Structure formats: structure tokens, C-alpha cells
Amino acid sequence: MNIKKTEAAIEAILFTMGESVxxxxxxxxxxxxxxxxxxxxxxMMDKYEAEDRGIKIIELDKSFQLCTKQEFYDNLIKVCSQPRKYTLSDAALETLSIIAYKQPITKLEIEKIRGVNSDRAVNKLIELELAKEVGRLDAPGRPMLFGTTEEFLRTFGVQSIDELPVISEDMIEQYKEEAEYEVASEIKSSDDGEQLTLNI
Structure with a gap:
């Protein structure tokens, strides 16, 4: 098989699968x-870029996927359903950062870093397919271990977690302080709501 047919075969495989291979x-x-x-x-990736085509091949942790380029988003939504979009809360983003840098990690370890309960944040990340269960810790109770997903790599435009920027211990402490502030704000809002009810 010559190089052109080989490239065509690869293109056909990636197009047909529709996900990373x-x-x-x-x-x-x-x-x-x-x-x-x-x-x-x-x-092939270099050729796609040089020819200014509407599709590209991305690399995701030893896998490859054929997808459309982001600059053609406005054109795509005119002929298909609007792609899923989501906004992460500060709590979810902090939790995702911890999972990304510390994976595999248990929920208890996440909560030790953040200083607050993280059930809601972890569940939201799993729902959005940005995090997933990757196994269980060999310890009493065998707690779940969490890690990031291919969707995480696609969303943040990296090929693997090795490409993530270095994070400092100061940043971890900042996450903890923000989490504590978040909880304090929720408690205050709850107290204000109860006070309002009593006044009525």
C-alpha cells in the first residue's frame, strides 16, 4: 500500500469511528x-493545517481523533444541533484541577486538599465526562480512585496530562482558602434565608 492509500485508509478509519482510536x-x-x-x-496533521482544511486530527494520549476545527463552529450550528456547552463553577474547576494533578486520587484526598465536602463537585465532573472512576485504592473500604478523561484532554486542548502546566503548593493552598470561603458564603446565605422566613 503506497503512502497516499495508507493516509486514505487512516482517514477512513478515523472518520468512521467518530471518536479517538x-x-x-x-x-x-x-x-x-x-x-x-x-x-x-x-x-497528515501537518498537511491538514497547511491546506487550511475544515477538519483536523488531534492526538489524545496515544490515540488519534478526526474532528472539525473550532473556527467553523458558527457554520456548523446552522446545520446541526448546537454542541453541548457547559460552565464549571469555581468549586468544580478547583476539584477538576486537583484530580488532574493528583490522579489517581480518592474523594477523601480531594476533600483534605479543599477542606470541604466535594461530593457535588465530583459528581458534576463525572456527569460532564471530565472525570471518571479509574479503580479502587488497595486500602480498607477500597475507596474509589478518580482521574481525568479523554473529554478533559479535548476540552483543555492537551494531548496528555503531562502537558499540563506546573502547579505550585501555593495554588493548592489558594484552592483550600477559596473552598472555605465558598462554604462560609453558603452557610451565611442559608442563615439569611432562615432569618427572612422567621421575620415573615
């Missing part, structure tokens, strides 16, 4: 070793 599986499908396959795909 591991490099090993692509290599097996085109009868090449993994290193050669990755080089071919990287070359």
Missing part, C-alpha cells in the same frame, strides 16, 4: 508498526 489499532489495520503509523499520522 488507539495508535496500535490503527497500525494493525494498515499493517504497519506503531512508530511508523504515528509518523504518518503526524505528517
Amino acid at each position: 488507539e495508535a496500535e489499532k490503527i497500525a494493525a489495520a494498515i499493517d504497519h508498526d506503531v512508530d511508523t503509523t504515528v509518523k504518518i499520522i503526524h505528517n
Whole structure:
């Protein structure tokens, strides 16, 4: 199979699957070793960019996916349903940051860092497919371990968690302070609501 047919085969695989495909599986499908396959795909990625096409190939932790470029979002929503969008609360974003940098991590460890209960934040991240259960800790009670997902990589535009910027201990302390402030604000709001009810 010549290089053009090989690239066409890879393009067909990625288009048909519609989600990320591991490099090993692509290599097996085109009868090449993994290193050669990755080089071919990287070359395709460069071609897509040079030709200013509406699609691109992204790399996600040893997997590849064919997708549309973000600059054509306005054109796409005119012919299809609006893609899912979401806004993360400060609590969810802090929790996601902790999971990303400390994974695999238990909910108890997350709460020790934040200083507050994090059930709601963790559940929201799982609902949005930004975090997932990745196993269980070999300890009494076998608590769940959480980590990030491919959706997390896509959302934040990185190929793997190794590309995340370095975070300092000061930032972790800041997260804890913000979490404590968040809880204090919720308690105050709750107290104000109760007082208002009594006055009525």
C-alpha cells in the first residue's frame, strides 16, 4: 500500500469511528508498526493545517481523533444541533484541577486538599465526562480512585496530562482558602434565608 492509500485508509478509519482510536489499532489495520503509523499520522496533521482544511486530527494520549476545527463552529450550528456547552463553577474547576494533578486520587484526598465536602463537585465532573472512576485504592473500604478523561484532554486542548502546566503548593493552598470561603458564603446565605422566613 503506497503512502497516499495508507493516509486514505487512516482517514477512513478515523472518520468512521467518530471518536479517538488507539495508535496500535490503527497500525494493525494498515499493517504497519506503531512508530511508523504515528509518523504518518503526524505528517497528515501537518498537511491538514497547511491546506487550511475544515477538519483536523488531534492526538489524545496515544490515540488519534478526526474532528472539525473550532473556527467553523458558527457554520456548523446552522446545520446541526448546537454542541453541548457547559460552565464549571469555581468549586468544580478547583476539584477538576486537583484530580488532574493528583490522579489517581480518592474523594477523601480531594476533600483534605479543599477542606470541604466535594461530593457535588465530583459528581458534576463525572456527569460532564471530565472525570471518571479509574479503580479502587488497595486500602480498607477500597475507596474509589478518580482521574481525568479523554473529554478533559479535548476540552483543555492537551494531548496528555503531562502537558499540563506546573502547579505550585501555593495554588493548592489558594484552592483550600477559596473552598472555605465558598462554604462560609453558603452557610451565611442559608442563615439569611432562615432569618427572612422567621421575620415573615
